[in-house]
Every structure is written in structure tokens, then in C-alpha cells.
Amino acid sequence: MDVAAFSDDNFQVEDWINKTFKFAEAQENKDAFVSSLIMKLQLYVQQVNSALEDTSQQVLQSLPRVMRDTEILHQEALLLRDKMHSVKQEIAKVEQDTGQSMKILERIDTLKTELQIAKQALHEADNWTVLATDLEEVFESGDIESISAKLVSMQQSLRILANVPDYEDRKLQLEGLKNRLEAMTSPLLVQAFTSSSVEQSRVFVRIFTAIDRLPQLLKYYHKCQKGVLMQQWQNLVETEQDEGVAEWMHKFYDILLSNWHDQVKWCCQVFTSASVANTLIELYADTLKSLDPSFSACIDAALKQQSDQLTFLMDLRQITKHFAVNLQVAVDSASQGKPVNKEGLLLLAQSVYSPYVAHVSKYAHYEQTYLVQQLTVLECSKTDLMDTVQSLGQSTPRAISIAVEANKRCLLFTEGCGYCGLIKALKIYISKYLDQYRHILRQLDFQKSDREDWNMFQMCLTLLQSVGELLNQLRQLDRDVTRSLLDVSRKLSDLNGSKEGNPFIQFKKLLLSSAGQKELDALFSSMQEGEQMLLEEHITLSLNKLCSDVHHTTFQVIFAPISVQLEQVQSASAWSSVSKPATAISADLPAFSFAPQEYITQIGQYLMTLPQHLEPFLLQDNPSLTLALRVADAKYELLSGGAEGGFADVLLGIIAKGTCQTYCDNILGICELGPGACKQLATDIDYLGNVLEDLGLSLSDHLQQVSTLLRLSPEEYQTKSSGCSPRLVAAVRQMRNITSSG
Template sequence: MDISSFSSDDFDTKAWINDILKNTENRKENYTMSLVMKLQLYVQQVNNALEETSQQVLASLPKIMRDTKNLQQEALVLKEKMAAVREEIEKIEHDTGESINTIEKLDFLKNMLNIAKQGLHESDNWTVLVNDLEEVFDSKNVENISSKILGMQNSLKLLVSVADYEDRKLQLEGLKNRLEAIASPAIVQAFNSNNIEQAQMYVRIFTSISRLPQLMKYYHKCQKDILLQKWRNQLEIEQDESVVQWIHNYYSVLLSNWHTQHRWFNQVFSNESAVNALIDIYIDVLSSLDPSLNECIDAALKQVSEKLSFLYDVKQTTKQFADNLMNVVNHTSQGKPDTDMTNKLLKAIYNHLISYVNKYAAYEQANLMKQLSTLNCMKEELPDTIQALGLSITSVIDIANAAKKRCQQITENCGYCGLLIALRAFLLGYADFYRVALRQIDRSKKSEEDWNTFQLCLSLLQNTGDVLLKLQQLEKDLTNSVLDLTSKEAFVDYKYLLLNPTDLKELDSLIKCVTEGTQLSLLDHVTTEFNKLCSDIHHTTYQVVFTPISLHLDVVQSSQTWAQFANSSLHNSDLPDYSFSPQEYITQIGQYLMTLPQHLEPFLFRENPSLSCALKAVDQEYSSVADGEGGLASVFLKIVARGTCQGFCDRILSICELSQPASRQLAHDISYLNNILEELGISLTDNLQQLSLLLKIPTDQYQAQSSGCSARYVAAVRQMRNIKSSN
């Protein structure tokens, strides 16, 4: 039987039994009995083995105890010996302490004597080297001179404590200066010709005499002079080329030079950073160009007509060079290049653009005003002018959006404040076109009915509202663009490269106001101007509509109008109201008012977002109604009706005298106007209703029935009707 599975950690009794019995279906009882007997035998064997093992362990215990006791005794003996050794060491230290101190003092004296001896030797050596140097200097052999100076330098290290150490140090520096003066022509020649062997020799020499920084300065100056000379030569050779081409070609020279000099530098100055050295040189070169980039660009700007296009080309050329050079720097650097150094390099590359970003507002404004002058909105005929203004709106907004795009392309959005200045000037200039059209309307107004001028007014008002809608969207786009700037890492870098401190502060202030949700309108003056335009056009429209009404109302204050009723058969106060008929002036006003809605229908009785926007900018009353059908028209009619009622009131109050029939006639005229207004869904004003009531009151009941009316109106009507006060 295989009982190896009994020792398994996951032994399962049931599984083992089922597995043993699965193939013994016919003789299961016998087989089970056999298994039980085998298991009993195994148990017995295990018990016997345990018994024997226990007996062996019991027999070996006395030996283990004896061994443990022996180890304990040996440990005690070792402890006693260690204590004895420690006491012996302490005794030796006590007995020999003075001797060791004496030995230390003697050793110190020996070392001092050796130093003094060596110092005397080096002092003699110094004198010998100084005497030899004069002869070697005459030979102008740089390597021999440097070896002598190196010997003097080593000697000086051992002469620190001598009294004239500082004088000797100054003497050594003077000798190094003489060596440098002798070697400088050859050094310049080696650097200018890129002679690796000669340059390596001078690196060894200058490193040995601790003058490597001075040699690096020679290299810096030589490279700077070479690159500046290349700029001057290029300007002479390429006089017929454009300034942009000059800049592009010179940038190509700088990139090529970087690759060449980086390899050469690493071969010569193996322990120095080529990237940092070349960055220093390029920063110096870019700031020392003669003539400078700004002088070349300024001269070109005076000659080109498309200044923004020219500046875009300059900026793109500069940006391309900066990107290419930074890729080269990152590729050739052994590790991550120094951030401060790369920032200084980028600042030098973009430095010539700062003044043009500062003047961007002026350049963009001039460009926008030039485009504005080409719109040709002002025509000989007024209707053509208004139509041209309507057609120009899309072009104007497209021009503004193009300016927004140019701002990103030329200034990387760093000139956003300048863009807003230019856009405001451009849009205010565009608003002047509307002012001119409005003045033309004012000059063409007539005193009689003039529905053509009225339609032109509404068309101009609709155009102005369309501009307002477009301006709202433009301002929203501008605001979103400002908000997007804060999330762009590249913009944060560019604003420090392209802006002077004042412009940077102004831009940060603008971004802060927008991001913090300050109530700031980027096109505030423009929006205000077009809102005022809407008000002025609306006022002119009202005047065009109201002028005929005003002329008809002038009849009311004429004494001749009421003199005809002085001897009238209608003098009897008991006559009914239908005995009176409205006079011609009021019927003309009524007919005029009834025709007004049909002239408003093309504009206000249908959905018209542009005109709705314009009217809502005029009066809060328009904003209080929905944009549904007829809502805005009803407000305009109410305004005209109020004006009519107020004009009627003013003229009634200017009447000097009214007979009783004239008074009733006037009241009937007011009633007729009331009927007309009711047809239009409008009510008489309270003032006119009070005047109508006061005009109807019989003379003998005037005092009693006039209570509750305006004291001013009561007194005025009493005076014109010659009613004596009971008081």
C-alpha cells in the first residue's frame, strides 16, 4: 500500500478512501477488511519506531548535560583571563604614557625640520627658476616658459609661511601675464584656424598654470569676432536680398557653426561644457551685431507697405531658428542643459522682437484703418449707403477675426492688449460710418409724412443691432482666447521673451481681470458707442414719425381753431356728445397712427434678432417684452402714443381761452384720439384723461367735480374756460 500521501499537508481522508475503493466494486467488503488490517500493521510499526526513538533520546540526555556544564566552566575561565589582560593593558598604558608623548613630540619636530629643509630647498629653487626665466622669456618658447612657471608655482605652494609670500605670489602672476602676452597671437591663430593640436597644447599649458578661464575668454572672443565678421560680410555680399533673407541666412550660419564648434570644443576643452560656452558666445554675438537686427528691420519697415506681413516673416524666421537651435542644444548636451542658460539664449534670440510687439497696437491699427477705408460704405444716395453698411458687417467682423489671428501669429498673443486697442479704434471708426449715415438722415428729414425716411431709419437701426450681435460674439471669442492663454505653457514662456516689463504687467493685469470674472468689457468703448448709436437712431426714427403729428397738434394752440365756436349753435350745454364731430387735425392724426403699424410690419411684426437687439439697447421697456410677434412693435407704438398724448397736453395747456362749445369740442377731439388708441391696444395717458374730464365738466359743477385731478391742470383749465373760483 502507498501511504506517502499521508504526509501531505492537505491530506483529505475521505478523498483517499474513495480513491482506494473506486476500482473494487465486486469485492468491496473483503478489500476493506484487508485495508483495515494493513493500516493497523502500519500503526503498530509507527508505535514501535516512536518507542525506540524515545529510548535513544533518554539514553543520550546525560551526555548532553555534561557537555553543557563543561562549556559553562570554560566560559568562566575565559572571562577571568580577559579581565587579567585588560588590567595588564591599563598598567602598560599608565607606565608608558609619558614615553609615547615624548615620541610624538619628537616626530612632530622631525616633520617640521623636513618642511623647513624642503622650504629652504624650494626657496633656492625659486631663485634659480626666476634667474632662468629671464633667459627663457627671451627665447619666447612657450612650453619652456610654462614648465619654469609651473616649477615656481609648485615651489610657492611650499613657501606659504615665508614672510614675502604675497610678493612672490604677485611676482608669479606677473610672469604668467607675460607668458599670456607672448602666447596670445599664437593662441588666436590656433583658435581662428581651428588647429586642434596647437589648441590642445595651450589648454595643457594654461590648465597647469591655473589660467584655463583666461584661455576660454580667448576662445570666446575669437568666436565672437568670427561670427560678427560673417554678419558684416554677409550684408556686403547680399545687398540685393531682403532683410528677412539676411536674417534667415545668418541664422543658418549660426546653426552650422554650432555643430562644427561643438565637436571642436569637446576635442580641445575635454573637461569643460561645450554647450554653456557656445551659449555664452551666441548671447554675446546676437547682442553685438553691427548693424543690429533692429536697425536693419527699422530700415526695411520704412520701405515696405505691408508692415505686419513683414514682421510676421521676421518673427517666423526667428522662431524657426530658436526651435532648431534648442533642438541642437538638447541633442548635443551631455545631460539636461542648464535652464537659466537656455532662457538667456532664447531671450537674446527674441530680443529684437520686443520693440515691435510693444508697437503692435500702432501697426495693427494702421492696417485695420487702411482696410476700413477700402470698405466704401459711403454712397451718394442715402439708401445705397445704408445698404452698403448692412453688407459690410460680415466683412468688418472678418477683418477683426483676421487681426485676432495675426496677433497670435506675430506676437504669440503677447500683443493682446495692443490688439484690443487696435480693434477698438477700428470699430469706432466703423461706427463713424453709421454716424455719417444718421446725419444724412437728419438732413433729409421732412416735416410731412415721410415713410421712406422712416424705413431707412429702421434699416439703419437693424444694421446697428446686427453689429451689436456680432460684437457680442466677437467679445466672447476674445474673452475665451484670454482664458485659453493661461493653460498654454508656451504662452507663459513667450510673454517673458517678447514683452518689456511694462507690457508684461499690463497683459498680466488683463488676464487676471478676465480669469477672476471681473466685470470687464474688452470692447467696452465700442459697445457703448454702438448702444448710443442705437439710441440716437431710435430718437431720429421717433422724430421722423412724430414730426407730422407735431405739426397737426400745432393747430390746437392756435386761437383761430377755437374762435369759430364762440357764437356756435352748439353753445347749449345740454346737447349730446354725438352732436360733435372730431376736427380735421385730430382725424389726420388718427389716420396717421392707424397707418403706422403697416409700416412697422416688415421690421417688427416678425422675428428680427438684429432689430430686437438694437431696441433693447435703447430702452428697458423693449427688454421687458418677449421677442414674439408684435411685441416690440407695440412698445414703439406706445412710445409714439405717449409722445402724442404729451404733445396734445402741452398744446392744450398753452391755449389762452376756450368757450363752452370749444371746450366740449376739444374734449370730443380727445375722445376721438382715445378711440384711435384703443384700436391700437393703447390707452390715453392719465394727464390727457384728466384734461378731457376737466374740459367736459359743466361750469357750475367745475369746483365739485374737478377734485382728485392735478391742481396744475385744474387751474389751467379754469383759466382758459374763464370759470371763476368759488374761493
């Protein structure tokens, strides 16, 4: 039976009983099991009682002995306290009796220390003199190790003699001796560094470190390695003149990378206390700046022989960028996770990209030249003018793709730093491309005639549609270039604003001069503050005027037959018949007896045919033409976008307005009108009004007023003309020879 459960703090009798009665033995005969269990518990109780009695007897027996031991410990503690008090009093007495003696001893010890220092100084002063005397003999022997050992001893002596009056003179003397040693070892140094001898170089590193001249030793290493690399570049240029600057740069970059890895291994064995990465960074930056001939000179010379200068520069730039990426990886590997000098690394990156700074500043010129060359591909002149117009419209996608490629070139060649130049080049490119439209427009103006020419009208609308398509695509190009510029602005700002950033990708500092950086920053600021498009103003001015000019030519082509007929108004024979005797009879005829004259019926018939000619262009969905019309004339802007055939109505309205205005102006140019002529002219005007009404249009207010004034009798002219324009009232009165009563 498990009795361990009785010692549990959370013992529950019910749980223990239930658990016990789960055994099979309890299930078979519960009464017998209970009796057996009770008997066992009683036995356990007896055993526990017996153990408690035995333990109590033992405790009672040992209690007197425990009391005695406790009393002994108490007495010993009291005795120890008395002794400690006695010792404390003795210590206080000793301190009181010997305090003055301790002060004397301390002062004597201080004097001893000062005497030892003075003795050492005298010894070192004597040693300095001995060393200075012996050093001349050692210099004559040429034993570099012995000389350096003597210099180290003098250096140690000088530290102790820091407070002597002639310290500065001794210091100058020591520096002079170090210079003599350095001059003596310089040929050996150059030989060791040039031959890359690890053992010899280590000896010199140890010597120069001991005499505090390690920076000077690193300068010797810098000078030797720089000379080796510059000589390799000169050999490359002299022996491979036929290959060109691109191949020279590619091979020399390979030499530099290979040499970098070799020098990292060598320097790690030799210059254990110096930063290998910083040493090589300084070396490579100086080497790239000091090449003779320089990269810049070689590029400039080669550039003069290139017909496509921009592509040539981009190829070179890609070679350099590839080298810069590999060099950056090499620097990271050499630093082994340790921080490198960011300023030195920036100087290295600038020396890598420095040959391109001048060319990035002239990027606008290179890009403009390239784009103008591409315009030759877009030459659209054909023998037939209609073919030329259609060819020009078909060239629009290619023209835009050329501009898109220019944006990509800007990112590839200048990393976005040349956007100021790109904008200038694109503006000139767009202007020169638009010259083709202007040239065709001049041809249309030259070839248009006074007669009805629907072929010319079709060419004008086709050209206007092409201008609208160009305007739409140029706006999209402007949005794309602007979005690209804003992305570049954020990217360059993040790169240049981060102190921990990688100098090899801080292209604004690498590819631009200070003036170029200010110009680019100004462009970024204007874009971010104003959110304006880069080419918007240029596109708006150029394309809006072009749309307006093409629309004007289109109007002239349509209006030419009308204008020719209206020119007959002033010289019509009907007005001159006032001098004939038949005038009196014709004046008495009723209004319905008059028929419109031929000139106005010709105009009416022409106007009625216009809708069927406009329908192919203006009734179908034509976004490009719609855009061009909206830009060309504000009247189209007032039209709702869902009005079917609305643009044809607007164009008809413009033509009707021009017709009415021209008609009215010609009427006012008539010298004299008789009563019959007045009725005839009024009939002509009414006929035009009926034609316009059939087209859904109406006469102008002035023309309606002229018609009204022509019908008024001389007697009622003064009273019933009061609502008309005073200018028209006066003009018609003069033509009709009506005397003014007022």
C-alpha cells in the same frame, strides 16, 4: 508500496487507505489485497525495529568516548582562560611601565613632522627663487611648454608657502608671469581657434588648465568665434543687399545653426572639462547682441519702405520663431541631459527676440493702421441711400471677421503679450466703423421730411436692425477675445512662474519691456478679479448711443406727419370764432353735434395705418431688431420675450405718448377758448382717444384731464376740477376766462 507518506506531519490514515484501495489490484480481490498489504506492513515494521536496535547499540557503544572528549575540551577551556588572564595582566603592566615613553615618542614624531614641513618650505622657497631666476631665461627661449612647466612648479611652491609673510607679493609675481605667458600665446591661440585646429587647441587647453587659466582660454575662444560669426553677418549684408532683411536673417540663422553643430563636436574634443552647452549659449547670446548692423537697425530701415508694416513684421517674427525652436532643440542635444545655466539660456532667448520688443510695444499702432486700411474694403457709400443702408448691414460679418483676424494676429505676432495694444486698436477700429453708421444716420436726418414717408421709415428700421446685428456680433467678439486673453493669462503665468520652465517660451520676459509687463499684468489682474469684458464698456457706450439715436430718428420720421398736424392746434380757426356772433349759437349745441376737425382726423387715419407698416419688421422673429430696440429704450426691456407683436405695441405706445404730450402742449399754448371752442376741442380729444382705444392704447392722463376741464361749466369748474393737475386747472381756467373764486 509508498511508505514515504508515513513521515508526513499531516498523515491521515483514512486518506492513505482510501488512496491505496483505488488501485485496480485492490478492486479485483479486496480480501487478498488486504492480506497482502498487512503482510507487507508487518515486514516494514520488522525492518524498522531492526534498524532502531542497531542504531541504539551503536549509540551506547560510542557514548563513553564522547564523554571523555567532552571532559578534555572542558579542561582545555579552563587552561585557555587562565592564560588569557595572565596576558591581560602583562599588557596592563607594560602600558603602565611604558606610558611616559610613548608620550615622548609622540612628541618626537610631531617635531619630526614639523621639521620635515619646514625643510620642505625652505626647499620650496629656494626652489621658488631658482624657478623665478630660470623662468626669465625660459621666456627668452620662447618654449611655451617649458614656461608652463616652470609656472606649474611655482604654483605648487606657492601653495606650500601660503603662510610666509610675502605670500601676496609672490602671488602677484606669479600672476604677472602667467599674464606674460598668456600674452605670448595669444597670437597662437587665435590662430588655433580660428583655424579650428584640434591638436593645437588641446595643447593650449592643457597648458591653461595646468596654470588655472582655463576661463581666460574660454574667453579667447569666445572672442575668436564671435569675430568669425560677426564677419559672416557683415559679409552677408554687404554682398546680398538686394535680398532684404528677411532673407539676411533667414540665411544667418542657418549659418548659426550649422556653426552650432560644428562647434559642439569641436568643443567636445577640445574642452573636455568645460560645459559645451553653457559655453556656446554665452557665445551666441553675446554675438546676437553685438551684430553690426544690428537686426533692429536693419528691421527699422526696411520697415520704412513697407506699406503693410504689420504683415512684414509678422513674417520676420515667424522666421525668428522657427530659428528659436531649432536652437532650443540644438541646446537640448548639446546638454546631453545635463542641467544648463537657466539665466544664460534666458539671456540667449532674449537676445534672439530682442529685435521685436520695441515693435511689440508699438503693436497698437501697427494693428490700428492695418485695421483702418481694412476699413476701405468696407466702404458702403452708394448713390441711393437705401442701397447704402443695406450695404452697410451686409458689411457687418466682414467687419467682425476683420476683428477676429486681429485677435489671431495678436496671438501669432506677440504670443498674446500685445493684448493691451489689441484692445486699443479694436476700440479705434470699432469707432471708425461706427462712423459709417453715424454718417448714414446724419443723411437720414437730413433727408427726412414733414410728410408721410414710409420708405424713410423702412430705411430707419433697416439701419436699426443692422445696428442690433452689429451689437450682437461685437458682444460675441468681446466674449471670444476675453476668453482668449484668459487662456493666454494662464499660459503665460504658468510659463513665467516655473523655475524649471523653458526660457524660449517665456514670452512675457522675451517680448515685453518692464513697463509692458506691468501693463499686461494689470490687465490680467483686472480680468481675473472683475471678470469684465475687454470691450464691453466701449461697446456699450458707443452702440447704446447709436441705437438710441437711430431709434430717435425713426420716431421722428414716424411722428413728423403727426407733428405737422398738431402745429395747427394753436392757430385753428375754430378757436378764433369766439369773436363772431355765431358763437352763442354754437355754444348751445349739444356735444354730439360737434364733429372732429380735419387735423385730428388726419392724425387718426395716420395712426390707424401704422400697424400695417410696422408689421413686416416687428411682428416677425427679428432678434437683431429686438436687441437694438431693447438697448434704445427701456420700455422695450419691460416687454416679455414671448409677446407676439409686442414691440409694435411698444412703438405705437411711444408714438401715442408723444402724440398726447405734443397735443397737450399745443393746447396749453392756445390764448383763449369760447364755450363752443371748448366743446370742439373736447370732441377732438375724444376722437383721438377713440382712435388710440382701437389700437389698444389710451389717452395720457393730462390729455384726459384737459378734456374734462373743457367740459366743466364755469359754475362747477372750481369744485369738480379738484382732482386734476393744478397746472392744467390754472391753464384751462385762463384760456376759458373763468374767474377764480378762491
